Amino acid sequence: MGKINLEEKLSSFSDQWSPKVIAEMNDYQFKLVKIEGEFVWHEHDDTDEAFIVIEGSMRIEFEDGSVELGEGEMYIVPKGVRHKPCADSECKVMLVEPRGVVNTGEADSELTAPNDDWV
Numbered sequence: 001m002g003k004i005n006l007e008e009k010l011s012s013f014s015d016q017w018s019p020k021v022i023a024e025m026n027d028y029q030f031k032l033v034k035i036e037g038e039f040v041w042h043e044h045d046d047t048d049e050a051f052i053v054i055e056g057s058m059r060i061e062f063e064d065g066s067v068e069l070g071e072g073e074m075y076i077v078p079k080g081v082r083h084k085p086c087a088d089s090e091c092k093v094m095l096v097e098p099r100g101v102v103n104t105g106e107a108d109s110e111l112t113a114p115n116d117d118w119v
Helices: 006-011
Strands: 020-025 028-038 049-055 058-062 065-069 074-077 083-098
Touching (some): 006 020, 006 028, 065 074
Antiparallel strands (some): 020 028, 058 065
């Protein structure tokens, strides 16, 4: 595998809330996603989820508060914690999570994206 240019990968798609796999390490996937607006409330019962902001800003809402993230910042949502990612304007994010994780957890939503969508 050669080097991966995040800017090139991000410029190859425009859809939002649909994570694209760019690499795998062991059983983990590195995914890029563009977000804007509000996602659905959900949780991942079996895994933590890492959010790394590449460009823009976002917040992750929880039942008891929220966390704001800017460029170059990251946050780990612990497994089983109900959360809702949001962004007032388009934000580019890298997610790190095990292969096979559904972006909406167990929530039934039109925002559920296909797994293993590579760019």
